[in-house]
Amino acid sequence: MNPLPALRIGVRVPPCDRADRLVETVRRAEHLGFDDVWFPDSQLLWRDVFTTLTAAALGTDRIGLGTAVTNLATRHPAVVASAARSVAELAPGRFTLGLGVGNSSVGPVGLRQTTSAAMREGLGMLRALLDGHEWEFDGFQGPVRSRLRDPQPHVPLHLAASGPKNLRLAGEVADGVILLSGVSPRTLEGASARVREGAEAAGRSVDDLPLTVSAFCAVTDDIEAEARLIKPICASIAQNGGAPFLALAGIHVDVPATVEGVYPDLVHAEDWDTAVDICSAWISDEAALLFAREFCLFGTPAQITERLDALHATGVTGVFLQHVGSYDPPTDLIEAVGTSVLPALSHSARAKAGQR
Incomplete structure (x- = not known):
C-alpha cells in the first residue's frame, strides 16, 4: 500500500464581507501554512461565492481554493460550469468545485434540496461541459445540444454528503468526497463504508478518492x-x-x-x-x-494535533475547520491553528517520517 499523502488542513471562510477585504484573511491563512480555503455558497446570507473566489485567486499564490459548497438548485449546472472554469483559469491546479444538495441556499427561497438522481445528472453535465463535450439540454421546444467554449477539464468535482444515497453516489462518480459527519470515529467509519460501496460498484478504488472531513474547531483550554x-x-x-x-x-x-x-x-x-x-x-x-x-x-494544540493524526491514519486526506458563526471571518481560528496546531502537526509528520 502506498503511503498516505500529507493531511491537508483547510479552513472555511464565509463570504461575509467585501471580496477585497476577505482576501486579506485568505492571504493570512496562506502565510501561516494552511493548505486550503473553502467558501460556502448561499446567495441571501453572503456575497457571491464565485466573485469572492476570483478575488482570492488573484490575491494568492499557493493556497488551494474551493467551494464548500455550491449547489445545482439555485444555480443551473451550465452556469456553475462556466463559473468554475473562470476561477480555475485564474488559479491553475488550485481550485476544487465542491457541490451539495443546497441547504441554506434553497431553504430561504423555498426550493427543495437536490435529489440524488438530479445530482447524478448534474455532475454528469458538469463533467461533460468542463471536458469540452456537448450536452443535450431539454429545451422548451425540444432537445438542444451545446458545449462550453474554452473548457477547463481538470477541475475536480467533490460531492458533500451525509446520507447513504449521496455517500454512495460520491464514491461512484465524484472526484472526491466531503464528509459532513464530523470527526467522530463511529460516524466516519459508517460514512466511509458507504463511499467504498459506491466506488466498488463503479469499479473504482476508494483509496484514489480524496476524503475531506468538515469539523468545528476551537483551540482552547x-x-x-x-x-x-x-x-x-x-x-x-x-x-x-x-x-x-x-x-x-x-x-x-x-x-x-x-x-x-x-x-x-x-x-x-x-x-x-x-x-x-x-x-x-x-x-x-x-x-x-x-x-x-x-x-x-476542541482542545489544546496537542489534543487537536493528536486527533488530526488519528484521522489521517484512518485514510482521511483533508480536514476543513469551521468556527462558530457565519457573519464574521474566522480570524481568531486561523491565528490559533496557524501558530500552534500547524507547526505541531508538521513536527509530528516529520517525526513519523523519520521512524519509517
Whole structure:
C-alpha cells in the first residue's frame, strides 16, 4: 500500500464581507501554512461565492481554493460550469468545485434540496461541459445540444454528503468526497463504508478518492465553555435526522422540527447568543460537551494535533475547520491553528517520517 499523502488542513471562510477585504484573511491563512480555503455558497446570507473566489485567486499564490459548497438548485449546472472554469483559469491546479444538495441556499427561497438522481445528472453535465463535450439540454421546444467554449477539464468535482444515497453516489462518480459527519470515529467509519460501496460498484478504488472531513474547531483550554456555543449545531443535526448518530456517542436529544425565534436557521443564526439560549431547552451543557469531544476538534494544540493524526491514519486526506458563526471571518481560528496546531502537526509528520 502506498503511503498516505500529507493531511491537508483547510479552513472555511464565509463570504461575509467585501471580496477585497476577505482576501486579506485568505492571504493570512496562506502565510501561516494552511493548505486550503473553502467558501460556502448561499446567495441571501453572503456575497457571491464565485466573485469572492476570483478575488482570492488573484490575491494568492499557493493556497488551494474551493467551494464548500455550491449547489445545482439555485444555480443551473451550465452556469456553475462556466463559473468554475473562470476561477480555475485564474488559479491553475488550485481550485476544487465542491457541490451539495443546497441547504441554506434553497431553504430561504423555498426550493427543495437536490435529489440524488438530479445530482447524478448534474455532475454528469458538469463533467461533460468542463471536458469540452456537448450536452443535450431539454429545451422548451425540444432537445438542444451545446458545449462550453474554452473548457477547463481538470477541475475536480467533490460531492458533500451525509446520507447513504449521496455517500454512495460520491464514491461512484465524484472526484472526491466531503464528509459532513464530523470527526467522530463511529460516524466516519459508517460514512466511509458507504463511499467504498459506491466506488466498488463503479469499479473504482476508494483509496484514489480524496476524503475531506468538515469539523468545528476551537483551540482552547476550556472545552466546557466553548462547547456551550455549539448547541445550535448539535440541535440542527438532531433536527435533520442525525439523532441516531448522536445517540452512538451517548447524546440523546429530541429537537422539534421547527424552532421559533431563530433566523434563518440554527446553523446560520444571525443572533447566535439567542440561538444558544433557545437550544438550551433541548441541548444540555453535558450533551454539548459530549458533542464537542466526539464530533468536533476542541482542545489544546496537542489534543487537536493528536486527533488530526488519528484521522489521517484512518485514510482521511483533508480536514476543513469551521468556527462558530457565519457573519464574521474566522480570524481568531486561523491565528490559533496557524501558530500552534500547524507547526505541531508538521513536527509530528516529520517525526513519523523519520521512524519509517
